[in-house]
Amino acid sequence: MQCTVVSMPAAYLQRSYWEDSRLGPRYDPESIEKKWQEIWKEEDIFKVTEGGAGRKYYLLEMFPYPSGKIHMGHVRNYSIGDVLARFLKMNGYNVLHPMGWDSFGLPAENAAIQNNIHPAKWTFDNINNMKSQLMRLGLGYDWDREIATCAQTYYRWNQWFFLKMYEKGLAYKKLSSVNWCPGCSTVLANEQVEGGLCWRCESSVEKKTLQQWFLKITEYADELLEYCDKLDGWPDRVLVMQRNWIGKSTGAEIDFPVTNSERSIKIFTTRPDTLWGVTFISLAPEHPMVDTLIEPRKEDAGIREFVERIRKQGCDERTGALSEKEGVFTGAYCINPLTGLKVPVYVANFVLMEYGTGAVMAVPAHDQRDFEFAKKYGLPLKIVINPLDRTLSPDTMEAAYEGDGHMINSDRFDGLDNRDAMPAIVDYLEERGIGRGVTTYRLRDWGISRQRYWGCPIPIIYCRSCGTVPVPYNDLPVILPEDVVLTGKGGSPLEHLDTFRSVPCPDCGGPATRETDTMDTFVDSSWYFLRYTSPNMEDGPFDTAAANFWMPVDQYVGGVEHAVMHLLYARFFTKAIRDIGLLECDEPFKKLLTQGMVCKEILRCPTHGYVSPEDMAEDKCKVCGETIERGQIEKMSKSKKNTIDPDRIIGRYGADTTRLFSLFAAPPERDLEWSDEGVEGSYRFLNRVWRLIDERLQDISDITPYDGAQPLDKSLKELHHLVHRTIYKVTVDIEERFHFNTAISAIMELVNAIYLWEGIGEDTLSKSVLREAIETVVKLLSPFAPHICEELWERLGNESLLSKSTWPSYTKDALMREEVTIVVQVDGKLRAKINIPTDTPQKTVEEAVLDNEAVTRWVADREVRKVIYIPNKLINLVIR
RNA sequence: GCCCGAGUGGCGGAACUUGGUAGACGCACGGGACUUAAAAUCCCGAGGAGGCAACUCCGUGGGGGUUCGAUUCCCCCCUCGGGCACCA
Numbered sequence A: 001m002q003c004t005v006v007s008m009p010a011a012y013l014q015r016s017y018w019e020d021s022r023l024g025p026r027y028d029p030e031s032i033e034k035k036w037q038e039i040w041k042e043e044d045i046f047k048v049t050e051g052g053a054g055r056k057y058y059l060l061e062m063f064p065y066p067s068g069k070i071h072m073g074h075v076r077n078y079s080i081g082d083v084l085a086r087f088l089k090m091n092g093y094n095v096l097h098p099m100g101w102d103s104f105g106l107p108a109e110n111a112a113i114q115n116n117i118h119p120a121k122w123t124f125d126n127i128n129n130m131k132s133q134l135m136r137l138g139l140g141y142d143w144d145r146e147i148a149t150c151a152q153t154y155y156r157w158n159q160w161f162f163l164k165m166y167e168k169g170l171a172y173k174k175l176s177s178v179n180w181c182p183g184c185s186t187v188l189a190n191e192q193v194e195g196g197l198c199w200r201c202e203s204s205v206e207k208k209t210l211q212q213w214f215l216k217i218t219e220y221a222d223e224l225l226e227y228c229d230k231l232d233g234w235p236d237r238v239l240v241m242q243r244n245w246i247g248k249s250t251g252a253e254i255d256f257p258v259t260n261s262e263r264s265i266k267i268f269t270t271r272p273d274t275l276w277g278v279t280f281i282s283l284a285p286e287h288p289m290v291d292t293l294i295e296p297r298k299e300d301a302g303i304r305e306f307v308e309r310i311r312k313q314g315c316d317e318r319t320g321a322l323s324e325k326e327g328v329f330t331g332a333y334c335i336n337p338l339t340g341l342k343v344p345v346y347v348a349n350f351v352l353m354e355y356g357t358g359a360v361m362a363v364p365a366h367d368q369r370d371f372e373f374a375k376k377y378g379l380p381l382k383i384v385i386n387p388l389d390r391t392l393s394p395d396t397m398e399a400a401y402e403g404d405g406h407m408i409n410s411d412r413f414d415g416l417d418n419r420d421a422m423p424a425i426v427d428y429l430e431e432r433g434i435g436r437g438v439t440t441y442r443l444r445d446w447g448i449s450r451q452r453y454w455g456c457p458i459p460i461i462y463c464r465s466c467g468t469v470p471v472p473y474n475d476l477p478v479i480l481p482e483d484v485v486l487t488g489k490g491g492s493p494l495e496h497l498d499t500f501r502s503v504p505c506p507d508c509g510g511p512a513t514r515e516t517d518t519m520d521t522f523v524d525s526s527w528y529f530l531r532y533t534s535p536n537m538e539d540g541p542f543d544t545a546a547a548n549f550w551m552p553v554d555q556y557v558g559g560v561e562h563a564v565m566h567l568l569y570a571r572f573f574t575k576a577i578r579d580i581g582l583l584e585c586d587e588p589f590k591k592l593l594t595q596g597m598v599c600k601e602i603l604r605c606p607t608h609g610y611v612s613p614e615d616m617a618e619d620k621c622k623v624c625g626e627t628i629e630r631g632q633i634e635k636m637s638k639s640k641k642n643t644i645d646p647d648r649i650i651g652r653y654g655a656d657t658t659r660l661f662s663l664f665a666a667p668p669e670r671d672l673e674w675s676d677e678g679v680e681g682s683y684r685f686l687n688r689v690w691r692l693i694d695e696r697l698q699d700i701s702d703i704t705p706y707d708g709a710q711p712l713d714k715s716l717k718e719l720h721h722l723v724h725r726t727i728y729k730v731t732v733d734i735e736e737r738f739h740f741n742t743a744i745s746a747i748m749e750l751v752n753a754i755y756l757w758e759g760i761g762e763d764t765l766s767k768s769v770l771r772e773a774i775e776t777v778v779k780l781l782s783p784f785a786p787h788i789c790e791e792l793w794e795r796l797g798n799e800s801l802l803s804k805s806t807w808p809s810y811t812k813d814a815l816m817r818e819e820v821t822i823v824v825q826v827d828g829k830l831r832a833k834i835n836i837p838t839d840t841p842q843k844t845v846e847e848a849v850l851d852n853e854a855v856t857r858w859v860a861d862r863e864v865r866k867v868i869y870i871p872n873k874l875i876n877l878v879i880r
Numbered sequence B: 001g002c003c004c005g006a007g008u009g010g011c012g013g014a015a016c017u018u019g020g021u022a023g024a025c026g027c028a029c030g031g032g033a034c035u036u037a038a039a040a041u042c043c044c045g046a047g048g049a050g051g052c053a054a055c056u057c058c059g060u061g062g063g064g065g066u067u068c069g070a071u072u073c074c075c076c077c078c079u080c081g082g083g084c085a086c087c088a
Helices: A006-022 A031-043 A073-092 A106-115 A119-136 A152-167 A216-229 A236-248 A272-277 A289-296 A299-310 A313-319 A368-377 A418-432 A542-548 A565-580 A645-653 A655-664 A678-700 A714-737 A738-756 A763-781 A787-796 A841-849 A851-861
Strands: A054-062 A094-096 A172-182 A187-188 A207-216 A251-256 A264-268 A280-283 A329-337 A344-346 A360-362 A435-440 A460-463 A467-470 A503-504 A513-514 A553-559 A589-597 A597-603 A609-610 A629-635 A819-828 A829-837 A866-870 A874-878
Touching: A031 A119, A031 A655, A031 A787, A054 A073, A054 A542, A073 A094, A073 A553, A073 A589, A073 A597, A073 A645, A073 A655, A073 A714, A106 A119, A119 A645, A152 A172, A152 A467, A152 A565, A216 A236, A216 A565, A216 A597, A216 A609, A236 A565, A251 A272, A264 A272, A264 A280, A264 A360, A272 A418, A280 A329, A280 A368, A289 A299, A289 A329, A299 A329, A299 A344, A299 A513, A329 A368, A344 A368, A418 A435, A503 A542, A565 A589, A597 A763, A645 A655, A645 A678, A655 A678, A655 A738, A655 A787, A678 A738, A678 A763, A678 A787, A714 A763, A738 A763, A763 A787, A819 A851, A829 A841, A829 A851, A841 A851, A841 A866
Parallel strands: A054 A094, A054 A553, A280 A344, A553 A589, A819 A874
Antiparallel strands: A172 A187, A172 A207, A251 A264, A251 A329, A251 A435, A280 A360, A329 A344, A460 A467, A460 A513, A503 A513, A597 A609, A597 A629, A819 A829, A866 A874
C-alpha cells in the first residue's frame, strides 16, 4: 500500500498561508500562468505580418534539436529572447519572433535502434512535448510560423538549394581524405572535429578516403573574412574564432625544379624573404610526387615503410604539437630557383597535404619546426635575416629566429628590411617566371555527405550512361522513405532499400541509382531564418519580398558553441542565396548575443562517481554511505548528474519565477551558476510584488496615475522621481546592454522603496503618485515575469491587456534631483558628504565644505593648494 | 606556445562605456516585531582590523607607474576559464 502522508506538509503550509492572508487571494502561479497563456493565445498577440505597425525587428533564438525535453540552457536562451520580444513589442516595434525545430539528426536514429521506434515518430513526439514545455514558459512566439526541418515542405528546399549550387559549381563531388567518426558511422566536416574528436560523441576521428559531396564555401572565404570587420554587433571572440578558422595568409608559390627530372616541386611560403636560407625541402607523406621521387631507391625499405606508417596515422597522432618531428630523405634533390643551389628533398610528418601545396621550403634558421628537424637530421642552417640588436650565428643558435630584421646573404636584397623586401621578392619571382604571389586559406570546402538515414536526401542520380545527373526540379522533393528498418549495422538503410535506390535516369530513362547519402544537418540550419519569413511558401524556399522585408535578423541569441560551425555555414548560405538572386542582404545576423552556459556544482561519491542530489542524504551516498565530495561548478550535463529539470522548477514555483531567476542570477553572456536558494529568492520577490499590490489595492483603485501636471511636495516628488529613474535604468539596461540582472535589481529597489514609502494620504494626489509607481513596477517587470504582471494589471482595474500596452516613458524633469549628495575629499580621501541643491556653484560648495567640521579637521590650518570640483558629484581639496 | 575573457564580501553579482562615495540587488547569516510556538511575513544589521564610542587604518589576484583621485588607464607578473595549435 502506498503511503500518502508525504504530501501533508506542503498542503498544510498552503492552507495556513491562505488563512493568514487578510485581503486578496494568494499568488498562485499555476492558475495565473495557465489563464494568461490561454488569453494570449486567443488574442493572438504574438502574430506578426509584414504590414504590421511599427519598425520591423527580427528577433531570433537558435532553434532547438528536439531531444525530448527542454533543459535549463533552453530556458535561459528563450527567456532572454522573450524579454527582448516583449520589451520591443511594448516599444512599438513590429517584432518577428518565430520558433521551430532542427529536427533531422542522429539521436533520432539511435533512439530508433535502441527502442524500436521510428525516427519520425520519435521526433514528432519530442516536438510535441517540447513545444508544450516552451508554451508553459509563456514564451511569446508566432507559432503560425513554426517549422520543422525534417518536414518534406522544408527539406525539399535544401534539395533545391543544392541543385542551384550544383548548377553554379558550388556543389561538387570529389574523392578525398575525410574525417570518419566510428561512433556516428559517418563522415564529419572539418568544423565538426574538435581536437581530433567528434563534436557530438567525442570518438577519435579517423581518416578515410571517400567520394563525398562538398559545398564550395572557400569561394566565399574572402568575403566571409572581410565582413567580419563589418559585424560590429557580434562579440569579438566569435569574430576572432571565425577569422582564425578562415585562416587567410598571403605569400608566394615557388617552383623548385627536381634535378635529373622534368618536374618541379611547388611550395608555398609566407616568408619569401627567407628564400636564400633554404637548406632542404619537406614534403607531406601524401604528396603525389613522393612515390615517384623515391622510385630510384625503392629497394631501400626504410623509406617506404616510413611513408606508409605516417600516412596511416590518425589526425590526432599527427597534429599534436607535442609529437616528435620525423622524416626521411627521399634520395632526390631539387634546385633553389633563385640561388641555383641544390637542396635535398625530405618527407616529413609535420607537413600537411591539406594546407598550401603540401610541400614546404625549409629554412631552419628562421622557422622553429625546420630548426628542430634540421638539428635532428644534421642539416645545415643558413642565416638570412639578422635582428637589429645582435648577430646570429648558426653554431650557437638554440632556436630559430622568426622575428624581423635586415636581410643578409641574399644577393641584391641584402641590407633591406625583410618586411619591405617581401613584395619586392614576389615581384622578382613573377618577373622571372619561377613563382607568384598567392593567398591561401585554412578553410576547407564543406563536406556535407552523411552516411546516415535521418537527414535530407542529396538529390542526385547516377546513371551508367549519363553519369552524375541532378534530380530535375520538377521531381523534387526526393522523399526520405519511411519504410526502413534501422539496425545500426551495415551502413545507411537507404543503400539497401531498392525502392528508393533504383530509379530511371531522368535523362535517358535507363536504369540508374540514387545517391544514398543524406546532407549534414547543418545545411538545414543554414537558412531556416529565411524560411520563417514565409513558412508556408510553396513555390520556393521563401518569399523574396518577405525575406527582404525582415532580413537581416536584427538580434540573434544562442550559445557560443556554434561560433564556427553554424554561424559560418549560415553566413555562407546567405551569401550564396544572395548570389542565386533570391535575397538582398549580405549577412544574416546583424547582432549576436552569445549566452553563457548554465552550470551547477557536481557531486561525487568515491565509489559511485557522479551522483545527483537525490542520491545524497546529509552528505552521504544513499547507496553506499560514503561521504560525498562537493566538486567544481560545471556545465549541466546528464553524464555529470548535475542537471535541473525545468519542469520541476516550473511545477514548484511557476514559469515566471523560473524565467526571473535565469535572468537575474548573471548577465546573459556569462555562465550562470544554478542556485536553489536563488530561485527561492526570485519566488519570494514575486510574492512581495503580489502582496504590495494586494495591500495597496484599496488605496489606489479608481485612481488615475500621476501625469506630472500638478506640483508635488517633497515626499511625493521623491517617489515620483525614483519611478522615473527606474524606468530610465531598466530601459537602458534592456535595450542597450542586455543586463537583465541589473534591470531586475532596479525594479527590486523600486519595490522596496514603495514598501517603505510613507507619503500616502487620503488625498487623490498622493494616491495618484502611488498608482503611477505601482503601475510602473508592473509594466517594467512584465517582460521578465509576464503572467503575474498581466494578472496584477487586471487586478488594478485595467481593461486592456498589459501585453498590448506601451512601455512607460520617463521625463527628463523627473530624472533631475533637487538635492544632490556631494562627496568631499581631502587629498583624495573621502572625509565627508554634504547634501546641497543641484547645480550649486563651486564657490558656494567650497564655503559649505570649509564650514564642515569633519572637513576642517583634516585641513586644519594648512593651505588649500588646489580644489577639484565635479559639479553635483565631488569636491576634492588638495592640501599636500 | 599564440589569441581572447575573467579574477571584487561567506556566495551570485553591482559600479568599469566617460577615472570621482567600492560592495547596488539577491542569496546565506545575525538581531528584532508578529505568533502559544514554528513557518511565512515585516523591519533592522552586516567587507576586514582596532576602539565603549566618535572615529581611524586596511581593502577590488600580486608588484610598479600616471593622476588631486585608479576596481576603471599604462607596464610587468600570478591564477582560472575558453578558443586555436606543427597552417609553412
